[in-house]
Amino acid sequence: MNTILPLTELPKGNAKGLLGFPLNLDLEQIDAHIAILGVPYGLPYYPSEMANDQSRAPDILRQNAQDAAWDEPRTLHHFDWDLGGPLLNNKDIKIVDLGNVTADFRDPREHYNRAERVASKIFSSNITLISIGGDHGIPIPIMRAIPENKPVVLIQIDAHMDWRNEVNGEREGYSSPIKRASELKSVNSIFQIGLRGVGSGRQEEFEEAKAYGSNLISAYEVHDVGIHNILNRIPDGVNFYLTIDADGMDPTIMPAVNAPTPGGLNWVQIRELIHGIVKKGKVIGLDLVEISPSFEKGNTTLIHAERLICNFIGSAVRAGYYD
Numbered sequence: 001m002n003t004i005l006p007l008t009e010l011p012k013g014n015a016k017g018l019l020g021f022p023l024n025l026d027l028e029q030i031d032a033h034i035a036i037l038g039v040p041y042g043l044p045y046y047p048s049e050m051a052n053d054q055s056r057a058p059d060i061l062r063q064n065a066q067d068a069a070w071d072e073p074r075t076l077h078h079f080d081w082d083l084g085g086p087l088l089n090n091k092d093i094k095i096v097d098l099g100n101v102t103a104d105f106r107d108p109r110e111h112y113n114r115a116e117r118v119a120s121k122i123f124s125s126n127i128t129l130i131s132i133g134g135d136h137g138i139p140i141p142i143m144r145a146i147p148e149n150k151p152v153v154l155i156q157i158d159a160h161m162d163w164r165n166e167v168n169g170e171r172e173g174y175s176s177p178i179k180r181a182s183e184l185k186s187v188n189s190i191f192q193i194g195l196r197g198v199g200s201g202r203q204e205e206f207e208e209a210k211a212y213g214s215n216l217i218s219a220y221e222v223h224d225v226g227i228h229n230i231l232n233r234i235p236d237g238v239n240f241y242l243t244i245d246a247d248g249m250d251p252t253i254m255p256a257v258n259a260p261t262p263g264g265l266n267w268v269q270i271r272e273l274i275h276g277i278v279k280k281g282k283v284i285g286l287d288l289v290e291i292s293p294s295f296e297k298g299n300t301t302l303i304h305a306e307r308l309i310c311n312f313i314g315s316a317v318r319a320g321y322y323d
């Protein structure tokens with residue numbers, strides 16, 4: 001194990017952070033209200049997954065964000081109709097991009113250890129953490145860093161339950177984040193929204209999730225009753241952690257996923273859900289995972305991903321998180 005490697009490194013191929021926010025690799029000095037962190041690598045189920053397609057997503061999102069395409073970036077200063085004003089609402093809000101968590105290919109688990117150490121620093125400093133995956137194993141070390149004295153309600157947006165105890169002997173891969181979350185003292189309850197189609201879960205994982213008391217909400221229920229009624233089931237005045245698998249959204253808006261599944265959340269629904277949860281309590285962290293750039297169509301997934309992150313930032317600012 002090489003302890004000399006820094007916890008994070010510069011994104012490849014560009015020197016700018018996401019949405020043009022400054023890069024800050026000195027983790028001893030983070031002067032920010034919100035920190036963005038790339039976490040490229042999960043733990044593989046097969047040798048070929050050591051660096052999977054999803055591991056390219058943090059840098060590709062930074063490079064191909066719609067904002068980066070304009071000569072003069074607009075996202076920070078122009079009027080945003082999703083938010084009713086500029087992104088940061090003319091407040092003095094500091095956002096930094098911490099770069100990507102460094103990998104150690106002699107010890108793949110060290111990537112998770114580093115992600116957990118960065119997340120611990122962020123959570124203990126009351127900075128909001130936005131992590132970009134990588135596959136859905138990424139939130140396992142991040143959620144492990146949530147302090148037990150500040151427990152959260154976990155909200156997962158996903159087509160799949162992700163309750164596998166292990167796959168090919170690996171307990172911390174992309175089929176297991178909610179199973180691992182259910183074992184944490186820092187997770188009080190779980191809402192799983194957007195479930196549909198066929199995934200890695202079997203009847204036994206379904207029974208286990210029910211026995212735990214997880215709130216399993218199918219995408220079809222969301223379409224039937226509307227986001228408003230789903231929000232009414234989620235408690236107010238608590239802390240939240242939000243994990244968003246790109247395949248929770250409908251493949252028409254996020255096609256770049258490994259398991260595209262019909263019937264997912266549309267843009268209007270995911271936007272309303274994010275704004276609604278942010279208003280209910282403090283979202284201490286959000287991750288967006290499972291973007292597989294090889295399957296991208298146009299810039300569709302990346303544009304929705306960027307808008308999703310902007311809606312989260314803008315709603316957090318307007319909910320008074322940093323006042």
Ligand SMILES: [Mn+2]
Pocket residue numbers: 136158160162174245290
């Ligand atoms: Mn997932």
